[in-house]
Every structure is written in C-alpha cells, then in structure tokens.
Amino acid sequence: MFNLNKNKLITLLKVQYSNMLEYRVEIALWAISGIIPFFMLNIWTNNNLNESINLSNLMLSRYFLSAFFVRQFSVVWVVFTFEEDALLGKISPYLIQPLNPFFRYFAQHIAEQITRFPFAIIIALIFFLINPESVWIPSLSILLLACLSTFFSFLIQFLIQSIIACFCFWTEKASSIERLLFIPTLFLSGLLAPVISFPEYVKSWIYITPFPYLIDFPANILSGNNTNIISGFFMQIFWISVLFPIFKRTWFLGTKKYTAMGS
Amino acid sequence: MKIRQYLKIYSLFLNTSIASELEYKANVIIDFITAILSLVGSVFLLTIFFQNTDNIGGWNFEQALIIQGIYTILNGITNTWFNPNLTEIVKHIREGTLDFVLLKPLDSQFFISLNKIAPSGFLEIILGVSLLFYCLDINQININFGFLFLCLTTLFCSIVILYSLWFLISTTTIWFVKTWNATEVLRSFLYIGRFPLNSFSFSLRIFFSIFVPIAFITTIPSEVFLGIAKLWEILLEIFVAGIFFIVSRRFWLYALKYYTSASS
Numbered sequence: 429m430f431n432l433n434k435n436k437l438i439t440l441l442k443v444q445y446s447n448m449l450e451y452r453v454e455i456a457l458w459a460i461s462g463i464i465p466f467f468m469l470n471i472w473t474n475n476n477l478n479e480s481i482n483l484s485n486l487m488l489s490r491y492f493l494s495a496f497f498v499r500q501f502s503v504v505w506v507v508f509t510f511e512e513d514a515l516l517g518k519i520s521p522y523l524i525q526p527l528n529p530f531f532r533y534f535a536q537h538i539a540e541q542i543t544r545f546p547f548a549i550i551i552a553l554i555f556f557l558i559n560p561e562s563v564w565i566p567s568l569s570i571l572l573l574a575c576l577s578t579f580f581s582f583l584i585q586f587l588i589q590s591i592i593a594c595f596c597f598w599t600e601k602a603s604s605i606e607r608l609l610f611i612p613t614l615f616l617s618g619l620l621a622p623v624i625s626f627p628e629y630v631k632s633w634i635y636i637t638p639f640p641y642l643i644d645f646p647a648n649i650l651s652g653n654n655t656n657i658i659s660g661f662f663m664q665i666f667w668i669s670v671l672f673p674i675f676k677r678t679w680f681l682g683t684k685k686y687t688a689m690g691s
Numbered sequence: 692m693k694i695r696q697y698l699k700i701y702s703l704f705l706n707t708s709i710a711s712e713l714e715y716k717a718n719v720i721i722d723f724i725t726a727i728l729s730l731v732g733s734v735f736l737l738t739i740f741f742q743n744t745d746n747i748g749g750w751n752f753e754q755a756l757i758i759q760g761i762y763t764i765l766n767g768i769t770n771t772w773f774n775p776n777l778t779e780i781v782k783h784i785r786e787g788t789l790d791f792v793l794l795k796p797l798d799s800q801f802f803i804s805l806n807k808i809a810p811s812g813f814l815e816i817i818l819g820v821s822l823l824f825y826c827l828d829i830n831q832i833n834i835n836f837g838f839l840f841l842c843l844t845t846l847f848c849s850i851v852i853l854y855s856l857w858f859l860i861s862t863t864t865i866w867f868v869k870t871w872n873a874t875e876v877l878r879s880f881l882y883i884g885r886f887p888l889n890s891f892s893f894s895l896r897i898f899f900s901i902f903v904p905i906a907f908i909t910t911i912p913s914e915v916f917l918g919i920a921k922l923w924e925i926l927l928e929i930f931v932a933g934i935f936f937i938v939s940r941r942f943w944l945y946a947l948k949y950y951t952s953a954s955s
Contacts (some may be wrong), residue, residue: 453867457876458874458875460876460879461875461876461878461879462879463879466881467882467883467891467895470891470892470895471740471747471886474748474890474891474892475740475744475747475748475890476744477742477743477747478742479743480743480744481744493871503806517911526865572775593914599717600715600720601715602723604718604722604725605721607721607722608721608725608728609723611725611728611729611732612728612732614732615732615733615735615736620736621736621739621740625739625741625742627738627739628744630735
C-alpha cells in the first residue's frame with residue numbers, strides 16, 4: 429500500500445518546501461492568526477483567575493507560550509486541500525502514481541511547518557520582549573520529548589482529518605464535519621484554558637479522549653508544568669494505533685467508490 | 692426606482708443561493724450542531740473563568756452571557772453574508788472573473804458583498820437571539836421602545852463596522868492576490884469579542900478599541916442591553932460605523948483603479 433522510500437520522501441519534501449516558500453506571507457499570516465493563547469493568557473492573569481488552580485503567573489505564561497508553539501506545529505488542514513482536489517478531479521492523476529496521495533499532503537504539512545518555524549520564533553521573541561521574566565530554556569531532553577509529543581499530536585490530528593477527508597469520496601462537503609470536530613478540539617485541548625483548570629465533571633473523562641494530548645500534554649512538557657509523561661505518551665501512541673487502521677480502511681473503501689471527474 | 696431594482700436583484704440572489712445551498716441539507720444540519728457546540732464551548736469556558744471569582748472586568752456571569760449572545764448573532768451574520776461572499780472576492784481576482792462583475796450594470800460592491808448567502812448561519816442568529824431573550828430574563832431587564840431602538844441601532848452599527856472590516860481586508864486582495872488568510876487573522880482577533888473588553892490589560896484594550904474596534908462591535912451593544920451604556924459611547928459607535936463604511940467604500944473604488952484583469 430505505501431510505496432515509500434527515502435528518496436521519494438526527500439524529493440517530496442523539497443518540492444513542497446519550495447512551494448511553501450513561495451507563499452511566505454500567507455504562512456506568516458497563518459502564524460499570526462494563532463495568537464489566541466496570548467489573549468487568553470491576558471484574561472487569566474489580568475483577572476487573577478489562576479490563583480485557584482495553583483499556577484503562578486510565570487508558569488501560566490510559559491504554558492500559553494508553549495501552547496502557542498504546539499498549536500503552530502500541529503495545525504492540520506489536509507481535509508480542505510483534499511476536498512478541493514477531489515471536487516476538481518485533481519485526485520485522479522495522484523491515484524495513478526505508485527504512491528499514496530496522502531504522503532504528498534503529509535509532506536506539504538511538514539514543509540509548511542518548516543516555513544512557519546522562523547515566524548513562530550519571531551512571535552515568541554516579541555512575547556519575551558514584553559514579558560522578559562517568563563524567559564526559560566528547557567533542557568535538551570525536555571525539548572526532545574516536547575518535539576516528539578508535538579509530532580504525535582500532529583499525527584493524531586492528521587489521521588483524524590485524513591479519515592474525514594476520505595468521506596469526500598461519498599459526500600462533497602466533508603470539511604463541515606471537520607469544522608464540527610474542531611469545536612471540541614478548540615475548547616478541550618487546552619488551547620484556551622489549561623486542562624488542569626477544568627471542572628471535575630469534565631476532568632473525570634477527558635483524559636480518555638484524544639483532546640488533552642493535542643495541546644495540553646505537549647505544552648505541559650515544554651513549559652515544565654506537572655504532567656504524567658509516561659501515560660501521556662502511552663495515550664498518544666494508543667490513539668495513533670487506533671486511528672491508523674481506521675484510516676487505512678476508509679481509504680480502501682473510498683478509493684473503490686471513487687469515480688473520476690467526467691466519468 | 693433604483694432602490695426597487697436593487698431589491699429585486701437581491702431577492703433573485705437570495706433565491707438562487709438558498710436553492711444551491713439547500714442541495715447540501717445534511718451540511719446545514721452539521722453547521723447548526725457546530726454553532727450549538729461552539730456556544731456551549733464558550734459558555735463552558737466562561738464557567739471555568741467564573742469558578743472562583745464572581746466578576747471579570749466588572750461583568751458577572753449573567754452579564755457576560757449577553758456578550759456571548761451578541762457575539763453569536765454577529766458570528767451568524769458573518770457566516771451568512773460576509774464569509775461566503777468575501778472569500779469569493781479572492782477567487783474572482785485570482786481567476787480574473789472580476790471582469791464579469793465589473794461589466795455588469797450594477798454596483799460592483801453591492802454584487803460582491805451580497806451575491807451569496809449561507810442559510811446555516813440563520814440558525815446561529817436565532818440561537819443568539821434566544822440567548823439574549825434568556826439574558827433579559829435572568830438580568831431582569833425591562834423592555835420598552837427606547838431600549839429596543841437603542842439596541843437595534845448599536846447592533847446595526849456593529850454589523851456595519853464588522854462588514855467594513857471584512858470588506859477592507861478582502862479588498863487588499865487586488866494587490867496581494869492571496870489574502871484569504873488575512874481574513875483568518877481578523878477572525879482570530881474577533882474571537883476576543885466573546886469577552887468583556889475590561890477583562891484585558893490596558894494596552895490590549897487600547898489595541899482592541901483603535902486598530903480592531905472590537906470594543907464597538909460587542910461591548911457597547913452589550914452595555915446598551917444592560918442599560919449601562921453612556922450616551923457618548925452610543926454616539927461614538929454611530930460615528931465610527933459611519934467612518935468605517937465610508938472608508939471601505941472609498942478604498943474599494945480606489946483599489947479598482949489598480950485592478951488589472953487576469954490576462955492583461
């Protein structure tokens with residue numbers, strides 16, 4: 429099913445990276461549109477809301493900065509591209525190629541993240557200029573763990589969206605399902621409020637869902653807040669291993685269903 | 692005569708776009724569920740904020756709900772009218788089909804801003820209005836004619852400001868071609884409109900009053916609703932709405948001078 433080798437992967441990445449560089453401004457704008465966590469931080473600290481959750485202003489500001497970073501490098505938009513390609517029939521030539529088209533989208537995402545990196549750093553530097561006391565340098569091992577968990581978070585979201593994208597084979601507007609799923613992701617992942625601050629009736633079940641592992645868990649690692657690293661990684665890997673077979677199955681069924689444009 | 696013509700054309704726009712949107716009935720339902728969940732999510736976020744405090748920036752929970760209601764209505768209007776049309780501008784300019792719009796014996800801004808409609812946003816507006824009715828009850832507000840008039844005026848001004856903001860940003864497409872994510876930046880800034888302006892620090896408050904006038908978009912209508920708005924605030928809002936509308940109109944006419952169609 430997946431005819432992938434190192435050369436193909438590198439070529440894909442190179443092509444997509446130069447593609448993305450063409451639209452640097454666009455990606456910079458995407459990066460700016462992700463600054464909601466900073467506004468949230470402002471509400472939290474300005475109203476002393478964090479006193480109740482035993483999180484100092486300092487740790488909270490690091491948390492939200494980390495959440496910003498994790499979000500920057502786990503944004504997924506495959507369903508929107510795929511929907512357009514499927515509607516316009518661009519999928520057909522990709523399907524003939526001896527390579528699953530999702531590798532192309534995957535490479536696009538990775539390339540976009542690389543392009544995004546300098547802009548995210550600039551935004552972080554501005555943040556540090558405004559809040560110089562919140563500067564911290566995580567140790568190398570923490571940094572590696574944070575990168576790994578962010579990548580896993582990206583993978584989980586990529587798989588979920590790819591499954592939704594496969595629905596394009598049956599319905600023309602799969603992206604509205606994605607918009608529906610985005611709402612719980614927004615409110616439960618920890619982007620707007622750390623999961624630790626959630627009321628008990630939510631905390632009792634939320635750790636079984638994939639949501640806290642999308643932003644909250646990697647951000648806690650990176651910012652040095654308390655989190656259970658082992659169970660977090662376990663749940664991330666668990667969700668990836670659940671979602672991957674589902675994706676494979678829907679892809680298989682979907683491509684059988686696919687009728688090229690004009691036929 | 693002219694107005695009657697435009698009204699007739701608008702009703703034709705309505706017919707065609709509603710017909711084409713209702714092709715995707717399941718979609719409308721999904722969008723409605725999305726709107727409900729999104730409101731539930733923001734109320735959930737508010738309850739987190741109010742867990743251990745009884746006011747944020749001087750607003751208690753019941754009052755903060757009003758802002759959510761106004762935001763939901765405005766978001767519904769954005770999703771019904773602004774979003775489907777103004778993302779279309781980008782397409783028109785990239786593919787050169789703006790030529791066809793300009794050739795029509797019809798005001799181009801009118802055509803571009805109102806051509807399409809996404810009915811799923813209606814449900815969001817209804818949702819917001821029902822939340823406001825609920826707020827009337829829990830905040831024990833008496834309705835009278837003056838109150839209703841002021842509410843509708845400020846809400847109308849908010850819509851005008853919102854429209855002008857969207858239109859201004861979409862117009863820049865004439866120079867930059869690919870700016871539909873600039874509207875995404877605007878969207879994320881507007882998100883702040885869900886919360887009372889006073890809950891932010893002073894510098895952000897200034898930013899959100901001058902550069903992105905969120906203060907005018909949700910906070911002042913909510914204050915009017917509560918009956919605590921001052922007269923100068925209302926007058927200022929009307930003034931700002933007027934300025935924004937005129938600027939967006941002028942900017943569009945100015946930008947058209949720089950439009951070179953796709954093949955020339």
